[in-house]
Amino acid sequence: MASYRERPAVLRSIGRLMSTIAVLALVSTASLAQEASTMSSVLEASSASDWRPLQQDLALYMTLDHGTVVIELAPEFAPMHVANIRTLVHEHYFDGLSIIRSQDNYVAQWGDPNGDTEFMRDHGSAAVQLEAEFYRDRSGIEFVRIQSQDAYADEVGFVNGFPVGRDDERAWLVHCYGMLGVGRGNEEDSGSGAELYVVTGHAPRHLDRNVTLAGRVVHGIEHLSSLPRGTGPLGFYEEESQYVPIRRIRLGSDLAEDEQLQLELLQTNTATFEQLVDARRYRREAWFADPTGRIGLCNVPLPVRLRQ
């Protein structure tokens, strides 16, 4: 673990998802591609075409009192749920609801606490239940495999910036840190997207193919992950006074441009991303005694930056 005594050295190795925006502001544009690669040098040498803009009509902006969380939806894996969530958000379904659960090393979850009663909030034009979208056919998507022994899937990799598992027939989004999931009851088709959670702990991969995943946090996850933990069963807040109010959730495309965050995401089907995975597999920073030579799916950073 990097010591504060060595900030300059370890700064070169920084690579946490949400820190990337800050880091990129620190590096120059001079190419370091010829040197032994680190994540910083790989990103520094990236070209504009390695990045794609966050698509605002697939972006959710969740406004909490202490900050804004931005989530990118994944229509390739959960088209019905993404459409339903977009409808709910467009019609302001979540405004004034709350985060009602924060379970340590697991999830933060929000929705209507009266969702199972006659007092449930009206879903407007949105469906109240949807067929599960736990996985899809493995064909028809561009899968970038990474070499890794994975505890839960035959093969792992990325599709358009999302972590994915595969077997011979199916492909599915996996529960890495920051992924957005659709709460459901015991019936597989009992979810709708009106109750959502974000993974805030070690990847709970046993939920893969048991829940519809619909996106991932691309900005501000610390506003969810640092919430006080609920003390009720499963980390639910026991008192309404502990609920964390959601002032509003909006689609980026429903916001004025100056309210949008112009984010860019590193494309995972590029040579630059391949180099980045290699740089994280073989740690060449001075601090490392053992360069490791291996990497896990949920340990691969997915860089996000402000538009250059």
Next chain:
Amino acid sequence: MASYRERPAVLRSIGRLMSTIAVLALVSTASLAQEASTMSSVLEASSASDWRPLQQDLALYMTLDHGTVVIELAPEFAPMHVANIRTLVHEHYFDGLSIIRSQDNYVAQWGDPNGDTEFMRDHGSAAVQLEAEFYRDRSGIEFVRIQSQDAYADEVGFVNGFPVGRDDERAWLVHCYGMLGVGRGNEEDSGSGAELYVVTGHAPRHLDRNVTLAGRVVHGIEHLSSLPRGTGPLGFYEEESQYVPIRRIRLGSDLAEDEQLQLELLQTNTATFEQLVDARRYRREAWFADPTGRIGLCNVPLPVRLRQ
């Protein structure tokens, strides 16, 4: 993801490390061992000999204003560091220092912010630097292997309640959620235990064999994991006013008995633990659509309860 609509059903499947104490209070002592096993039924059917008491002379009690964190040390893997940390704590080295770093999805870290200056706090009888204890010989310890494809180690399992990786020659503690590590600079022998961190995010396994791990949190990790994130590089707090004061750290054996927490830990070399791993590999709770059939090392819960 379990819905709040289904609390009773999902309550049976609860298994997060820190929730176990609460859960165990809810189950009766009637044996359910004949039924298809879930974690709850396995724990319910456990016998007193499946548990061991927390050894108070290997327990650190960290008192923060918002709660107490209890850490169990691992002398089998880091004997020199454990001895040095025990000396530092016995001589009250940490009292009045602070948590100075909280990096999202990574670590919370504490120590002397002047540790690299002439104003560094006196280490008393403790060493200021120690030889690294990144790994040990694989012989001489009782290793309980679990079948799992692991991204970072040839074999994985548990030794006396701690998650461990192995190759043909070596064994080492691995960076699962809640593990305690020893901060160091670029030199491998630059750590002493005066600067410590706890993993509060997805297992940063690239740190395995690069850092001396010395223990794990067995109670109260939420007091570390829910801290506000630092906004400086690597999650360091930028202002001293943001530091989180450590009122004191004590060895359990230096506390009066009524100040100790009488915890019991499920022994990992028991048939009960083997059944628990099986129950987490094959999820038989009604909520699961796909029982998974696989498990990752850092997804295995390590139950802790109050003395029965």
